[in-house]
Amino acid sequence: MKDEDKIIIHECPRKNVEIFLPDGRVIQGPRGSTVETLLKNAGLDFVAPLMGAIVNSDLRELTYPIEIDARVRPVTMAEADGARIYRRSLTFLLEAAFEELYHDCALAVDHSVSSGGFYCEVVGNKPLSQEDLDHLNAYMQTLVTADLPFERLQVPLQEAVDYFKQKGEEEKVNLLKYRTKAHLMLYRLGEHRDYHHGYMVPSTGYLKWFDLTRLGDGFVLRFPRRHAPTQIQPLPNTNRLLETFQTYGSWLNRLGIASIGTLNDAIQADRIREVVLVSEALQEQKIAEIAREIAEAQPHKKIVLIAGPSSSGKTTFAKRLAIQLLARGISPFALELDNYFVDREKTPKDEEGKFDFESLGALNTTALSDHLQRLIRGEEVQLLRFNFHSGLSETGDVVRIGKDQVIILEGIHGLNPNMLPIIPTDSTFRIYCSCMTQLNLDRQNRISTTDSRLIRRIVRDARERGYSARQTIFQWESVRRGEKRNIFPYQEYADEMFNSALVFELAALKSLAEPLLRQVPFGSPENIEAKRLLALLEWFLPLDVDLIPDNSILREFIGGSILKGFRLWESNINSQ
Structure with missing residues (x-):
């Protein structure tokens, strides 16, 4: 055996360990040193304040001791974790x-x-x-x-x-x-x-x-937001949001559910059916109130705009609102914003040079405004239809709406004043729909509604699109960027806000989401998020999904919605 082929066994481990950074640099320090010590002693420059690190594919605190050589990626305030x-x-x-x-x-x-x-x-x-x-x-x-x-x-x-x-x-x-x-x-x-x-x-x-x-x-x-991690942003007008949160708090009081512990009590004591039914009734009551407001505003407000972030239940909300309007003698006509995309080659591009379909510039707002103005005047209008295969805008159906009808548009730009610049504001009724608050672990440990929406989306994407939880988590950051740019800045423009959160929903989603999250491969960046969501769901007792009514907003995500095939009246369409 050649000397270079011999295996050398050290009696004692090395006193130092090495950490390998993503940019190829290697840092050496005493075994047992914390992540904080090794990174700070190396004199590294960070784009934002250091908060933690990914150590061998696991998220760790800065106080975590490094006992073996490790791959380390610093985590700053500019990142979600x-x-x-x-x-x-x-x-x-x-x-x-x-x-x-x-x-x-x-x-x-x-x-x-x-x-x-x-x-x-x-x-x-x-x-x-x-x-x-x-x-x-x-x-x-x-x-x-x-x-x-x-x-x-x-x-x-x-x-x-x-x-x-x-x-x-x-x-x-x-x-x-x-x-x-x-x-x-x-x-x-x-x-x-x-x-x-x-x-x-x-x-x-x-x-x-x-x-x-x-x-x-x-x-x-x-506290600072991620895009400016050392700056406090101005506090916007949040009066309408505050009212929505206070309403949800009063709902919790009526239900006798103050925290996850009392929700678990209700599940264990077999009282959860009452909680589910009352929660759904409170939401239906709110939808009926919004329908009444729209009815009382007729004939002046002929356009109902619905906007909200991903996985807010906007589709089910819009259908339940339409049913309430029909019960009041108002026939809704749904106008699909997706048909007003500009030709694909005219679509704006994002920072990475990819088509930005969430940009307001991706919509033909000129044609949309013109068609809406003519429809509310009672004129016959030939709508547009977008051909997703060719990427081209084409002529669509010819329609005319009656005096007893309102137009419903659902889309991410619904509250943006620039979407319909020539339409008078007083002729529109704007609704912000989102999962805006959630039952908390206790008074000091809150649950992010963003997490609730992500878990909703993971379950829905797996069932309807065949996506893995890893794929949904990977896309989520991009989805969130679009929401922060196109939706959240305009939420206070709403005439009404609808909170789609249900007090029991994470207990119901638990048994569906956990198997999907456990399949996210260890070592992938998405596994860190999957483990965090699994740890959150551990706090909940599972709820039998058969208890969820078939018109519930939650059915949009878990399946079995009676509203899936519901279509608004189309008798006013004359196909060409």
């Missing part, structure tokens, strides 16, 4: 500061705000005054300057239950009653401890960018 780490840590900081200053009341962290923030309320006491809020803000800043460590502790489940029971946090105690694992991961800052659904930063010194702003009876914990 990094943004979540920052926001989760900032919420924990707020909790700790609030508990220190206001012992006799509780803090509820509720829904998100589009400019970057969480709406918060005081429970059990009067709202914070501006002076109180300034004091809380200043105290949080003091904690950040002190750069105090967040300590991660794995404790026996019963120890965690006893801790929260002693603090009187019955929501957490009730939730943990259904936990199947024998331990729980807690974080500690000073004397304050809590669990959080995911990782956090190493210390308070990372949390430099935030603000507290009064809103309604509560306040907004404001």
